[in-house]
Amino acid sequence: MDWNDFRLILTIGRHGSLKGAAKALGHDHSTIFRWLNALEGRYQVQLFDRKAGAYQPTEAGQRMILAAERMEHEALSVDRDISGLDTRLTGHLRITCSESLAYRLLNDLLAGFRAQYDGITLELLVDNRQLDLLRREADIAIRATRPTEGDLFGRKIAETAWAIYATPAYLTGRPPIETAPYAGHSFIGWHMEAAAAAAQWLTDTVADDQIIYRSSSLINQMMAVKAGIGMALLPCYLGDQEADLMRVSGTEAALTRELWLITHKDLRNTARVRAFFDMVGQGLIDRRSLLVGASKAQA
The missing domain is CATH 1.10.10.10 (Winged helix-like DNA-binding domain superfamily/Winged helix DNA-binding domain)
Incomplete structure (x- = not known):
């Protein structure tokens, strides 16, 4: 065999x-x-x-x-x-993160990284699942969870905040936004089987008949808000950067998560991994105000 x-x-x-x-x-x-x-x-x-x-x-x-x-x-x-033991600043680097992080935070940072390290090719695996770093499904992960496996090495970037967003057009003629359960308002939510904390928060907070549209994609949820279908719970780094969206609630403390840059401890001294941690990690830290929801006040 x-x-x-x-x-x-x-x-x-x-x-x-x-x-x-x-x-x-x-x-x-x-x-x-x-x-x-x-x-x-x-x-x-x-x-x-x-x-x-x-x-x-x-x-x-x-x-x-x-x-x-x-x-x-x-x-x-x-x-x-x-x-x-690889000290070369060349080779292949596989990174995994969620679609919302990839959409709003990473492209500029990866462009800067490639400009400085053009011998390193990048592969970005956009997946809301946690790929297995122990089995080398990816070399580096950017996750909204603290690493718990003993063989992983991580660097905390910041905490991430969530809030409810809507468009001015949607709000016209509707009841004022007050507190949960936001009577008289429609929501965009996750698919029924979603295990995300944000999905559970929405299920626990608003009536089922208020969730009039569901999607497994956070980006699609945001686009549905833009289309005026309803309001949605979004990470602030995503919603705050959209000029046509308004934050209509305070940040939800129960949904605050830690954002971590993670790799396997055996890879942390690999030159290309170390370069990524230094450059992209610092770039994410420089965007901390956006991650924590401090860059845009509630409407």
Whole structure:
């Protein structure tokens, strides 16, 4: 058996389906199906139970997955050790952050970084999920949460504030904005399954029939506010920079979060990672007033 066999079983086990494994491995569904059948045929053992499209590892499959996890852990550890000794200001750097941070804060900073370090190519993974830095899904993350894993290294940037925003046109002829539950006003919210703290705050604060439009995208929510559909809860660094939006509430203390720049501790001395922390990290700190919601008063 070689690593590709183990990687195949590990990926199917993690995703619980051939479709998910195919996407992760960059192959089509039929190829993954053929490889799995060939592997099971070669060793005359069933590695997964198939039930309604879901793949559940058998005892043999679970043993392979555990072995693959150990192999992956060692490989990633060696990779990080070697990368951590890299003193070159060249190479590839993969960064992950939320779509709202990417939209409003990062482009200018990344342009400045590239102008100074043109030997470093950047890849920005815009994803509201927390990608796994331990498995090198990204080299650096900009997150609204303090790192808790012991193998991660972080630098606190600032706290981030949220408030309710609307357009002047929407407010015309409607009741004055007072306090929750904001009777007589319509809201733009998250999709029903969203686990974000802002989504839960809105659910707990306003009546369900006040949420007349939902979206899984924070940028789309902001654009819906601009279109006059209703009001929305937005991070201040996003809403305050839109000239046609008004902040119509104070910042919501319960939604204040810490913004962190994070990497794996084995990578923090890699030259390109250190350069990113120094330059982009300082650029974010210089925008602290925007992050904390101090740059625009409530209307």
